Amino acid sequence: MKEFNIMFTGVGGTGVLTAARILASAALTEGQNVRMGEIHGMAQRGGAVNCTIRIGENVHGPIIPTGKADLLLSVEPVEALRNVNRIMPSGTIIVGEYQITPTGVLLGRYEYPTDEVILQDLAKFAKVITFDAATLAQESGGILTMNTVLIGAVIGLNLLPIKEETVISAIKEILPNRYHAMNIDALKKGKNAQKKTITS
Amino acid sequence: MNMAEILTKGAAGKRFLLLGNEAIARGAIEAGLELAATYPGTPSSEIGDSLFRAVKHGNYFFEYCTNEKVAMEVAGAAAVANARSLVIMKHVGLNVASDAFMTLNYIGVRAGLVIVSADDPGCWSSQNEQDNRLYAMLGDTTMLEPADPQEAKDMTIAAFELSEKLEQPVLLRVTTRVSHTRSGVELGSIRPPRNNPNFERDPFRFVTVPTVARKRHPILVEKVKKATEISEKSEWNRIIGKGNIGILTSGVSFNYVMEAIDSLQLKAAIFKVGMTYPLPKKQIQKFLASKDKVIVIEELKPYLENHARAFAQEKGIMTPILGKSQGYFSEIGEFTPRTVIEGISKALGKEIPTSYAEIDNKFSESVSEAPPRPPILCAGCPHRATFYEVATATGRKGVYPTDIGCYTLAIQPPLEMADLLLCMGSSIGTSCGLTAVLDKPIVGAIGDSTFFHSGIPGLVNAVYNQHPVKIIVVDNQTTAMTGHQPHPGTGMTGMGVQGAQISIEAVAKGVGVEYVKVINPLKVKESIRAIREAVAYDGPAVIVSRSPCALVEGARKRRANEPIIPYEVDPQTCQGCRVCTDKLGCAAAIWTGEHAAIDADLCTGCGVCFQICPFKAIREVVTNERV
Numbered sequence: 001m002k003e004f005n006i007m008f009t010g011v012g013g014t015g016v017l018t019a020a021r022i023l024a025s026a027a028l029t030e031g032q033n034v035r036m037g038e039i040h041g042m043a044q045r046g047g048a049v050n051c052t053i054r055i056g057e058n059v060h061g062p063i064i065p066t067g068k069a070d071l072l073l074s075v076e077p078v079e080a081l082r083n084v085n086r087i088m089p090s091g092t093i094i095v096g097e098y099q100i101t102p103t104g105v106l107l108g109r110y111e112y113p114t115d116e117v118i119l120q121d122l123a124k125f126a127k128v129i130t131f132d133a134a135t136l137a138q139e140s141g142g143i144l145t146m147n148t149v150l151i152g153a154v155i156g157l158n159l160l161p162i163k164e165e166t167v168i169s170a171i172k173e174i175l176p177n178r179y180h181a182m183n184i185d186a187l188k189k190g191k192n193a194q195k196k197t198i199t200s
Numbered sequence: 201m202n203m204a205e206i207l208t209k210g211a212a213g214k215r216f217l218l219l220g221n222e223a224i225a226r227g228a229i230e231a232g233l234e235l236a237a238t239y240p241g242t243p244s245s246e247i248g249d250s251l252f253r254a255v256k257h258g259n260y261f262f263e264y265c266t267n268e269k270v271a272m273e274v275a276g277a278a279a280v281a282n283a284r285s286l287v288i289m290k291h292v293g294l295n296v297a298s299d300a301f302m303t304l305n306y307i308g309v310r311a312g313l314v315i316v317s318a319d320d321p322g323c324w325s326s327q328n329e330q331d332n333r334l335y336a337m338l339g340d341t342t343m344l345e346p347a348d349p350q351e352a353k354d355m356t357i358a359a360f361e362l363s364e365k366l367e368q369p370v371l372l373r374v375t376t377r378v379s380h381t382r383s384g385v386e387l388g389s390i391r392p393p394r395n396n397p398n399f400e401r402d403p404f405r406f407v408t409v410p411t412v413a414r415k416r417h418p419i420l421v422e423k424v425k426k427a428t429e430i431s432e433k434s435e436w437n438r439i440i441g442k443g444n445i446g447i448l449t450s451g452v453s454f455n456y457v458m459e460a461i462d463s464l465q466l467k468a469a470i471f472k473v474g475m476t477y478p479l480p481k482k483q484i485q486k487f488l489a490s491k492d493k494v495i496v497i498e499e500l501k502p503y504l505e506n507h508a509r510a511f512a513q514e515k516g517i518m519t520p521i522l523g524k525s526q527g528y529f530s531e532i533g534e535f536t537p538r539t540v541i542e543g544i545s546k547a548l549g550k551e552i553p554t555s556y557a558e559i560d561n562k563f564s565e566s567v568s569e570a571p572p573r574p575p576i577l578c579a580g581c582p583h584r585a586t587f588y589e590v591a592t593a594t595g596r597k598g599v600y601p602t603d604i605g606c607y608t609l610a611i612q613p614p615l616e617m618a619d620l621l622l623c624m625g626s627s628i629g630t631s632c633g634l635t636a637v638l639d640k641p642i643v644g645a646i647g648d649s650t651f652f653h654s655g656i657p658g659l660v661n662a663v664y665n666q667h668p669v670k671i672i673v674v675d676n677q678t679t680a681m682t683g684h685q686p687h688p689g690t691g692m693t694g695m696g697v698q699g700a701q702i703s704i705e706a707v708a709k710g711v712g713v714e715y716v717k718v719i720n721p722l723k724v725k726e727s728i729r730a731i732r733e734a735v736a737y738d739g740p741a742v743i744v745s746r747s748p749c750a751l752v753e754g755a756r757k758r759r760a761n762e763p764i765i766p767y768e769v770d771p772q773t774c775q776g777c778r779v780c781t782d783k784l785g786c787a788a789a790i791w792t793g794e795h796a797a798i799d800a801d802l803c804t805g806c807g808v809c810f811q812i813c814p815f816k817a818i819r820e821v822v823t824n825e826r827v
Contacts, residue, residue, distance in 0.1 A: 012575060021217070021382070028217045028384045035348075036217075036382035039324055040242055040683075045609060046787055047575030058462055060348075061455030062381040065463075065537040067559050081570045085563040101790060102573040106781050107613055110571035121566035125559075143801055 001032065003056040004161050005064045007086045010075035010147070011100050012046045018174065019147030020051035026162045026170040027055045037062025050083055055161065071159060072126075073150045075133065076100050077118045087126045094153050095122065096146055098134030123200040129157065130196050136189040141182030148183045152190025164191075207250055208257035212389040220378045221246035223349040223385045224288075224316060225254070227356025231312070232391040233260045234283035237271040237694075239653065240264065240682035241290030242325035243379040244318035248288050249683055252694055259393050263694035264685055267624070267653040268293035272300040272315070276369070279313035280406060281399045284360055291319040291332045292623060296654065298335070304369050305339045306416040307406050308423070311394070312360035313369040315341075320376050321499045322534035325681075327604065327623060329533070331500035336371050336477035340420050342427045343371040343477035344436060347454040349383045355436065355474065357388070362430065368423050373476070375499065377452045377534065428478040436474025437483060443467040445548070446491035446519075448484070448504055450476050453497045456540035463541055463553055473504065485511050488519045495547050496523035499535050522547040576612055579788035580754075580804025582747035583607040583674050585721040587617040588784050588808070589745075590643055590672060593731035598641035598670075599634050603627040603655070605647035606681045606749075607674045614785040617645075625654025631669035632662050641735045643670045649679040649687040651704055656711065662740040663712040670734050671742045673704050674721075676749040684752055708742040715741035722747050724811040750804050766803035766821050767810050771795045773817035780809045780818070 010016040017038050024036035037052040052064045064086050072093045074080035080095040087093055104110040122128045137146040154160045171183050206216050207226050224247045238248035255262045265271035268289040275287035294317050320326040336343035344359050346352040352374060359370040404412055449457050450473040461468050471487050488494055496505040505523040524531050528547040545552045577584045587610040602608055602618040611618035620630050631644035646655045651673050662669045679685040686692035691701035708716045715737045719727045734741040757764055774795040781789050786809055788802035810818040
């Protein structure tokens with residue numbers, strides 16, 4: 001493979017970093033050249049976070065250039081919007097519907113856009129696939145498995161250049177034992193979930 | 201294998217997905233590390249943390265020091281006593297350590313000493329984005345700059361070897377995108393530590409009275425000459441590809457260059473400089489002379505660029521050197537593949553291959569819809585309570601200097617309790633300055649780890665010069681922002697041993713502060729009363745606001761199977777007055793229609809909102825106990 005880029009976005013504390021590590025580790029297991037970019041420290045505290053997973057022989061650095069992501073995975077709608085300039089026109093945006101309201105919105109200083117506006121804006125860049133990842137995560141054992149639900153969705157859509165069993169091995173390798181079953185369940189739920197597709 | 205095992209037992213030839221910082225820790229262990237010292241700071245923290253976690257499996261001594269200067273002294277002395285040593289800090293940490301650093305270069309070392317400076321272009325987690333390559337020039341310190349995690353590991357080993365060859369400290373300068381990139385790293389074999397510490401007395405080398413310093417300076421200059429010869433032949437300085445166009449680059453920018461020339465289908469020779477001080481002058485001159493033009497691509501200061509110009513001038517080389525001085529690249533912020541593609545295109549008058557303008561236009565419309573989501577204090581964070589109490593007690597009529605740590609996030613609404621910040625420990629010094637010229641309450645906030653780092657001299661100053669500063673030590677019993685490292689107040693050492701705990705209140709009293717009080721910020725009324733009293737007190741006052749970090753406490757409770765009982769809002773009683781949101785703004789507060797609500801997944805059960813609700817509409821959840 002020459003280059004495959006995944007942008008994983010969400011909110012600090014929702015496990016985006018761990019999920020990205022699972023994908024990067026799985027890609028390495030399959031013998032691919034991998035770069036994963038992450039942000040630590042102050043940027044991590046409840047703020048917008050994004051991680052990049054880059055796979056392929058042409059990949060050198062951790063940053064995905066503008067318009068070069070094959071996949072944009074977001075656990076949160078507004079965070080997809082914030083990073084949508086990375087997606088390529090032939091790419092796919094997969095976004096969980098669950099909204100996490102920023103403090104500025106609660107304080108009445110900003111507005112959270114409607115679902116319709118977000119989805120329309122996203123669809124201007126690439127095909128959008130959306131579903132209720134949060135409910136599936138809750139059913140699997142907690143909101144923190146939402147990332148794994150998203151990974152499952154990518155597998156279900158046949159968009160991930162990594163085998164499902166390699167991803168499952170990476171889950172077992174990276175997460176503590178007590179979280180294995182719930183994350184594998186979350187992966188299956190995401191894979192089999194009914195999804196909506198929106199194109200412009 | 202967990203990370204501690206990978207670092208200390210991972211077999212040579214195996215590949216693991218390592219963070220750049222983990223790769224540096226492994227490199228040091230492979231090099232036979234004997235001592236490591238650090239003060240944590242993003243983006244450097246995971247180097248020390250990896251060594252901390254692996255310390256029981258390893259054969260080295262590790263400590264978290266009170267600050268970077270002390271860490272430099274600890275590691276420097278160990279290296280003088282023939283122990284291979286590593287000292288780790290973020291870029292601004294080297295400012296703190298710079299006094300020790302400068303003279304260490306004069307005396308040199310016996311065993312290898314590697315100084316890691318992790319710079320932060322883009323200020324992801326820092327108060328500035330200074331370019332610490334200039335410290336290599338200032339200190340005449342040999343410097344290596346890796347581009348990725350594999351090089352970070354390999355260069356750490358090379359740095360130890362260079363350091364011993366030259367008997368000088370070596371700077372390993374990394375940036376956020378090297379430290380915080382993960383990639384496959386092939387391990388090498390671990391050299392057992394020499395374990396031959398020995399202090400050979402040589403006061404006319406190691407005791408820098410002026411006569412010694414005068415003697416050591418020319419020796420240092422000679423060392424730079426020797427290092428230059430090494431640099432001319434170093435495998436870390438290499439040319440990749442062929443072409444009439446040359447690109448001179450180093451560090452993380454090299455990756456963007458490789459991607460850019462691929463996108464641009466450009467035939468170019470890339471001079472990747474890995475040993476960036478002293479530079480391979482002759483090699484660079486040869487490179488410049490052999491090209492039609494040379495583009496210099498580096499983040500922050502035009503360091504390579506200015507050197508290249510000076511080298512060209514010496515030899516009368518007229519090859520155009522294109523870079524920041526013509527405005528093709530910026531000295532602000534970090535680079536991305538895109539900025540490099542754009543810069544090269546501009547420099548060569550080529551068309552940019554991707555229609556960025558089209559994407560930008562669409563994006564600026566879309567992203568303007570996205571409400572900002574800055575980092576905020578966590579749900580249940582005791583700092584939020586403290587700042588609410590300081591704001592209430594002083595009616596927001598004071599000035600509120602702040603310091604470096606999670607509590608700086610009180611800058612965000614609704615707290616907005618941060619007025620002035622320079623650097624670690626500055627809140628007390630700045631409070632002194634403000635009390636000297638202003639006639640209003642000056643209430644400075646400083647964290648527990650920051651207090652030990654560099655707050656104490658400021659406090660001595662306040663007592664000595666009779667500044668009636670009011671200092672709130674927001675003591676969450678950990679170094680939270682950088683990843684929960686221990687510090688002198690916790691007593692846990694870098695060797696994983698519970699040692700002496702140093703009491704902040706005893707230190708304050710010891711330096712002569714007469715008004716010292718400890719509060720629990722989760723008890724709102726009592727805390728407000730204590731802060732009012734301190735503000736009214738005629739003289740310097742210290743309040744230690746002590747309550748454990750919500751993340752650490754949550755993790756402890758989960759491990760101990762202790763229940764976390766969240767709060768909930770009774771929608772019948774809630775009048776929608778918004779006090780809980782507009783004054784406190786806890787991350788667990790959400791709204792459903794006209795009523796406040798609490799996210800039970802995020803609520804830590806701290807009870808602060810319960811105490812401030814004017815309508816008593818908040819209560820403990822009794823039915824939904826969460827473990």
